Amino acid sequence: MLETVLSLPSFRETFEPAPPSSPPPRGPVAVAILGHGELRRPCATQGMALQLFRGESGAMLEIPNGWLSISLPLSGRVRVRSEQSEWPLEPGRCLVWDRSLFLDAASGGAWLCLCGPEEAWHRACRNARAAAELFPVEDACPPGVAERLAQLAREARGGTENAEHASHLLQMVCLDLHAAQHALRQLLPRCPGRTRRRKRWAMLRLLRVRHAIASGRGARLRMNALAGRISCSSGHLSRVYLHVFGETPADFAFRLRLEHAMALATRTDMAFCDVAESAGFDNQSSFCRAFKKRYGMTPGAARALRAATRGESTVATLAS
Structure with missing residues (x-):
């Protein structure tokens, strides 16, 4: 059975209390801005706060294994690497992760990353369970999370005077992400x-x-x-x-390939043979058959429909 071979998760369901000997940090979050070509490897220290990094174009961040992190692009795509996988994190997406992670804005993008070990999350969060129950997934960024993280960076720079407000913003970020994962918890x-x-x-x-x-x-x-x-x-x-x-898993992979193909067919002028290859199909014929079965139209019809819809939207905007 699957449950008999599972090892301990990389972050626990509830965080253990911080040791009483740890000196309290000035605020719940410490902020750092990484410039072009700068590489940061944060490490845990006793009594540390959560760390919020803003990476500009060309900045890199390497997060230790076991840290809970929340990462999102501010502009452009961000290259992400973890364990055996490497993928682009697109604008509008948010990555919650609990293993080692490498962020690279080499493509010209910028990003925000809030991260820290369990002790720091427990100390900073009023509702530690909301953070502890987060699943490590990439999904659409919930409304308000990017704005709150940006505001959190500003408040954290204020030190102890804004610590209460920073704690509230941090709690709201965790609660927003927790609510966005409700469907997963239902499973x-x-x-x-x-x-x-x-x-x-x-x-x-x-x-x-x-x-x-x-x-x-x-x-x-x-x-x-x-x-x-x-x-x-x-x-x-x-x-x-x-x-x-x-x-x-095969159904899921096939569905993602067709969704990727639909995006390329309707948002780019890429030749359909190249779309088929990018989506992992052996040839254009098998791609077109699968596409029509899934969406009820050929790739050419989907592209024409998207162009017509875009044209109507432009006309309506000019007429208003």
Whole structure:
């Protein structure tokens, strides 16, 4: 069974109290701005606050394993690397992570990253459970999170005078992300395990598989390699994944490939043979058949419809 092979999660469901001997930090968050070409490797120190980094174009940040981090682009895409995966973090997305992470704004983008070890999160959060229950996933950035993190950076620079306000902003960021993951928590009863803790461990492992598929984009799915990430057979992984998410890993990968193809077909002028190759199809014919079966129209019709809709929107804007 899946739950029998799961190791301890990289962050616990509840944080342990900070040692009483730790001197209280000036505020809940310390802020640093990283300039072009600067690489920062933060490390834990006794009594430390959470760390909020703003990376400008060319800045790099390497977060230690086991730290909980919240990262989001401010402009442009950010290159992200963790363990065996590397992928672009697009604008409008937010990454909650609990393992080692490397952020690189070499492409000209800028980013914000709030991170720290368990002790720092426990000390800074009024509602530590909201942070502890966050799943490590990439998703659309909830409304207000980017603005609150930017405001948090300004408040944290004020030191002790604004510590209370900074704590409130931090709590709101965690609560917003916690609420955005409500649908995932609703799936916990479907996960294998007799206790909620075991079910959470199972969900964490399934999310690792889900992320590996999503970050692979057009790459061919290798079930044995995915199953190896959580130490189970490919057949067992498919059954559990289907039971929890309502689709197999292969179905999920195929759906993502077609969604990627739809974005390329409607938002770019890329030739359809190149779209097919980018989406991982062997040839344009098989791509067009799958596309039409999924969306009820050919890639050419989808592109024409998008162009017509865009034209109507432009006319309406000029007429108003």
